[in-house]
Amino acid sequence: MFTTVLTRGPVVRPEIARITGLSSAAVTKAVKPMIEAGYLEELPQGERAVEGAGRPAYPLAVRADREFFVGVKVTADELIGVVTDLRAQVRDAHRMAVSGRSVEQVVADIAALVRELGPEYAERTHHLGLSVSGDVDRPGGVVRYSPFLGWHDVPLAELVAGETALMVTVENDVKALTVAEQWFGEGVGADSFALATVGVGIGCGLVVGGRLVAGGYGVAGEIGHVPVAAGDGPACHCGARGCVEAIASEEAIVGRARAVSGDPALDMAGAIERAHGGDAAVRAVFAEAGQAIGLGLAAMVNLVGPERVVVSGEGLAAYDLFEEDIRAAFTTQLFGAAARCPLVVRPLPWEEWARGAASVSIQSLFAA
Amino acid sequence: MFTTVLTRGPVVRPEIARITGLSSAAVTKAVKPMIEAGYLEELPQGERAVEGAGRPAYPLAVRADREFFVGVKVTADELIGVVTDLRAQVRDAHRMAVSGRSVEQVVADIAALVRELGPEYAERTHHLGLSVSGDVDRPGGVVRYSPFLGWHDVPLAELVAGETALMVTVENDVKALTVAEQWFGEGVGADSFALATVGVGIGCGLVVGGRLVAGGYGVAGEIGHVPVAAGDGPACHCGARGCVEAIASEEAIVGRARAVSGDPALDMAGAIERAHGGDAAVRAVFAEAGQAIGLGLAAMVNLVGPERVVVSGEGLAAYDLFEEDIRAAFTTQLFGAAARCPLVVRPLPWEEWARGAASVSIQSLFAA
Numbered sequence: 001m002f003t004t005v006l007t008r009g010p011v012v013r014p015e016i017a018r019i020t021g022l023s024s025a026a027v028t029k030a031v032k033p034m035i036e037a038g039y040l041e042e043l044p045q046g047e048r049a050v051e052g053a054g055r056p057a058y059p060l061a062v063r064a065d066r067e068f069f070v071g072v073k074v075t076a077d078e079l080i081g082v083v084t085d086l087r088a089q090v091r092d093a094h095r096m097a098v099s100g101r102s103v104e105q106v107v108a109d110i111a112a113l114v115r116e117l118g119p120e121y122a123e124r125t126h127h128l129g130l131s132v133s134g135d136v137d138r139p140g141g142v143v144r145y146s147p148f149l150g151w152h153d154v155p156l157a158e159l160v161a162g163e164t165a166l167m168v169t170v171e172n173d174v175k176a177l178t179v180a181e182q183w184f185g186e187g188v189g190a191d192s193f194a195l196a197t198v199g200v201g202i203g204c205g206l207v208v209g210g211r212l213v214a215g216g217y218g219v220a221g222e223i224g225h226v227p228v229a230a231g232d233g234p235a236c237h238c239g240a241r242g243c244v245e246a247i248a249s250e251e252a253i254v255g256r257a258r259a260v261s262g263d264p265a266l267d268m269a270g271a272i273e274r275a276h277g278g279d280a281a282v283r284a285v286f287a288e289a290g291q292a293i294g295l296g297l298a299a300m301v302n303l304v305g306p307e308r309v310v311v312s313g314e315g316l317a318a319y320d321l322f323e324e325d326i327r328a329a330f331t332t333q334l335f336g337a338a339a340r341c342p343l344v345v346r347p348l349p350w351e352e353w354a355r356g357a358a359s360v361s362i363q364s365l366f367a368a
Numbered sequence: 369m370f371t372t373v374l375t376r377g378p379v380v381r382p383e384i385a386r387i388t389g390l391s392s393a394a395v396t397k398a399v400k401p402m403i404e405a406g407y408l409e410e411l412p413q414g415e416r417a418v419e420g421a422g423r424p425a426y427p428l429a430v431r432a433d434r435e436f437f438v439g440v441k442v443t444a445d446e447l448i449g450v451v452t453d454l455r456a457q458v459r460d461a462h463r464m465a466v467s468g469r470s471v472e473q474v475v476a477d478i479a480a481l482v483r484e485l486g487p488e489y490a491e492r493t494h495h496l497g498l499s500v501s502g503d504v505d506r507p508g509g510v511v512r513y514s515p516f517l518g519w520h521d522v523p524l525a526e527l528v529a530g531e532t533a534l535m536v537t538v539e540n541d542v543k544a545l546t547v548a549e550q551w552f553g554e555g556v557g558a559d560s561f562a563l564a565t566v567g568v569g570i571g572c573g574l575v576v577g578g579r580l581v582a583g584g585y586g587v588a589g590e591i592g593h594v595p596v597a598a599g600d601g602p603a604c605h606c607g608a609r610g611c612v613e614a615i616a617s618e619e620a621i622v623g624r625a626r627a628v629s630g631d632p633a634l635d636m637a638g639a640i641e642r643a644h645g646g647d648a649a650v651r652a653v654f655a656e657a658g659q660a661i662g663l664g665l666a667a668m669v670n671l672v673g674p675e676r677v678v679v680s681g682e683g684l685a686a687y688d689l690f691e692e693d694i695r696a697a698f699t700t701q702l703f704g705a706a707a708r709c710p711l712v713v714r715p716l717p718w719e720e721w722a723r724g725a726a727s728v729s730i731q732s733l734f735a736a
Contacts, residue, residue, distance in 0.1 A: 135704055145704070192584050206671070209577045215673025216560050219706035222670035227663045227701050230596045240701045295595045302590035303574070303668055305583020333595050333608045336503055336513070338587040 001030045002039065002366055005060050006087065007188050010043055012057035031060060038066050039086070062086055067365075068121040070114055070128045070166070071358025073173060073350060076101055076148040081113045082354040083121050088184045088362060092118040093351050103154050111163035128166040129361030130156060131176040131353060133201060137218060138171045138360075144218070147237075148200070169357075169364045174221065176356035177312075177348065178205025178212060183359055186310055186344070194306040196223055196297060197313035200250050206304055213304075221300075224249065228295040244296035248289035250315065256285045272318050283321065290322025294329025297343065302335045309341060312348040319345065369398045370407065370734055373428050374455065375556050378411055380425035399428060406434050407454070430454055435733075436489040438482055438496045438534070439726025441541060441718060444469055444516040449481045450722040451489050456552045456730060460486040461719050469517050471527065479531035496534040497729030498524060499544035499721060501569060505586060506539045506728075512586070515605075516568070537725075537732045542589065544724035545680075545716065546573025546580060551727055554678055554712070562674040564591055564665060565681035568618050574672055581672075589668075592617065596663040612664035616657035618683065624653045640686050651689065658690025662697025665711070670703045677709060680716040687713065 004019050005011055011019075017027045034040040042058045064085040073080040076098070083092040096113050099105045114128065134146035141157025143149075157168040171179070178195045181187040187195075187207055196204040202224035206213040213220045224245035225238055233242020234252065246252055250268055257271035258264050260281040266274070274282040297309060311326075323345070330343055372387050373379055379387075385395045402408040410426045432453040441448040444466070451460040464481050467473045482496065502514035509525025511517075525536040539547070546563045549555045555563075555575055564572040572589035574581040581588045592613035593606055601610020602620065614620055618636055625639035626632050628649040634642070642650040665677060679694075691713070698711060 204671070208581055209579045211577045213576060213673060215706070216675035217673060217705040217708045219670065219704050220673035222703045222706070225670045225701070225703040226594065226667045227596055228598045230659070230663050230697075230701075231601075232599075238703055291598070295598050299594045299667055300671055302587065302593045303572070303671055305581060305585060305588035307584035329598075333593070333598075335590045335593040335606055336587050337585040338583070338590070340585050 001027065002034060002062075003183070005040060006062050006362075007183050010059035010061040012059050014057060016060070035060075038063055064089065066124070067127075068118075068125040069358040069361045070117055070125060071176075071354045071356065071361065072110055072113060072128070072130050073176075073353040073357055074106060074110070074130055074132045074149075079106075079109055079113050080350040080354045081117055082351055082358060083118050083125070084355060084358040084362075086362065088180060088355060088359050090351060090355055091121065093354070095350075101149050103151065103156075103159065106149070107156070107159045107163055110160050114164050114166070126167055127361040127365060128160065128164060128168045129176065129357035129359070129364075130160065130168065130170045131173040131357035131360070132156070132170065133173045133203075135218060136170055136172040136175075138169065138175075138214075141168065141170050143170060167361075167364070169361050171357065171360045172203075173353055173356070174203035174205045175212060175214075176360045177353055178207060178356070179363055180352070180356040180359040181205075181310065182207050182212065183363065186308065186346075190307050192304070192306045194221075194300060194304065194309045196300075196309060196311045198248070198293060198311060198315035199313040202245050202248055202293065202296065202313075202315075204300060206300075206306065208304060208306075223296045223300050226296045226299045228292050228299070244292045247292040248296075253285055253289050253318075256288075257282050260285060268318075272321065275318075275321050286318060286321035287325045290325030291329045293322065294326040294331075295333055297326070298330045298333030301330075301338050301341050302333070305338065306341065309343045311343060311345045316345065316347050369395065370402060370430075371551070373408060374430050374730075375551050378427035378429040380427050382425060384428070403428075406431055432457065434492070435495075436486075436493040437726040437729045438485055438493060439544075439722045439724065439729065440478055440481060440496070440498050441544075441721040441725055442474065442478070442498055442500045442517075447474075447477055447481050448718040448722045449485055450719055450726060451486050451493070452723060452726040452730075454730065456548060456723060456727050458719060458723055459489065461722070463718075471519065471522050471524075474517070475524070475527045475531055478528050482532050482534070494535055495729040495733060496528065496532060496536045497544065497725035497727070497732075498528065498536065498538045499541040499725035499728070500524070500538065501541045501571075503586060504538055504540040504543075506537065506543075506582075509536065509538050511538060535729075535732070537729050539725065539728045540571075541721055541724070542571035542573045543580060543582075544728045545721055546575065546724070547731055548720070548724040548727040549573075549678065550575050550580065551731065554676065554714075558675050560672070560674045562589075562668060562672065562677045564668075564677060564679045566616070566661060566679060566683035567681040570613050570616055570661065570664065570681075570683075572668060574668075574674065576672060576674075591664045591668050594664045594667045596660050596667070612660045615660040616664075621653055621657050621686075624656075625650050628653060636686075640689065643686075643689050654686060654689035655693045658693030659697045661690065662694040662699075663701055665694070666698045666701030669698075669706050669709050670701070673706065674709065677711045679711065679713045684713065684715050 064087040079096045135144040143154040161168045187193045204221035204223040225243045229242035234246045236243035236246035258266045432455040503512040511522040529536045555561045570592035572591040593611045597610035602614045604611035604614035626634045
């Protein structure tokens, strides 16, 4: 009920009843304590109000500044933090280099970042959302495995809660970004959609039936481990062969660009520069990566059937080098009516990922 | 509410409240009209009853013979029909060759089959479920595309309703089988599971968040069109290359077995015979098919994260020839904790597919 108002903006009670399937009486009853607690307010009848058959309807809106939320995207080099209001609008942002990759260092850094983040918001901030790439147990608040930090089974929520006195949620970074899209972005009102990210890894957050797909064993959306070249494809860090990630991750692209260019010191920026400069062999490396990504996306669409796919991630810096191949492989591989599924490319800065972490903490407020 | 009693068997009111999240008062209120209409009955306190803190609890059960349902699996050669009760238990079954593949012929044949099916059930039968392979628009009752029948945009539900005076549902055959598993089989109580079928085609029904995944554009579970050998794989009838179905469908296996054996008249039974007889080249064809199926299943699990996977289909006749390769590829390709997902193989005769069609019509009774 509350999420309807939160994600749709000012909305009148009959409309809430229509969307949620609740009776008018049930809506009125549910709304009352939320108004009393200050989370919702009745707007004067403005241009967004509509006349019902009976009494005039006053639109309900979320009081965005009732409470604030901190979101932090944790990477191996840097913390990216934001403060948002209840509507996930970013009010403040800070970045901070991590002092090291040990659990103690990162926990201390997060606590320091929280202290830096807008003290003017402090008294109305009770929730902190963290997002980390890798295998995260959100209900347990545990980072089960983070390859980039080298962590195994770290009870991060508990540790950070001890240092900050905030209620802490931890979620996989791609899933957190998907929650932000679902509640406050392209996914509002969609029964299903997919958010794929291209970069160091290749991941995907899925919403099906209006819910984030968590996976029966905590694994879902692993588009990077769709085997698109199983027979003679390159070995993947996961132990299999021919995975999308073995062909199209940043590490895979750099490795192959080094091999074809004969320059063992080449990095991603250098590979992009060579490709832009007309090096046909390095361009072909990007083209193959694009084809693998397009096939992985199409496999996902053929299996899951999302209404739309959003592609983002830091890998978009090289997007002009593989967009054509992504789209060609995607289109060829889509089955039947799935060909109508749009593929939207949208760059999202790191602060959007931090906003995703904040969105998860907003969500946790209402799940509780 | 009703589905809780239907799928869990006799169950006391407090247990219904726990499973559905409804209040005891709401359960009692909802149950009353269902008892009056004869769909539910109160059992005497038997061994399945439990003592609550207060009044004794009488288990509620579905009155299975309150209403009967006809399910028909429509194939290009044959109709397979069953009558089930409200609990989807098969009471009667008939098969009938089709007189031809035209819409008129098949509609007339379905009507004839319905007349043959247990006249003793007639007065309590109001619903007929049909299942067809291919692209089916269930809400519209339309077979959008059936490759085996050669049909496009056939309003089958309307046509058959006109001939039988029953309320008719049409669903894709694999999805219908998945509904039967979800409501009355391995899927009861599971938040997510997958049912894959191997045979003429390779398909998959998915349940996520307790709901059958329909796909934003009506396409989902197309495990047959996961590109596992995109680079140099064989051409698929869908227009792409290296799809699972291009390697592991019955047609693909027979085609390759003919090529490697040099026998252009070889059929599936002959190919299986040669493989069992020790023909290494034909055995290798089955091994490659098994590998492709295992990779497709693993891609699905990595993306969707079902709690378990059931594999069935008429292709199981050759299962001993590719089980080892299916399992090896599946296990190697699963990512992280997804390796815990069990793969269960279970033969399902055609009557089970017809029961799936009946299950969809039972479901439609309560959706309405």
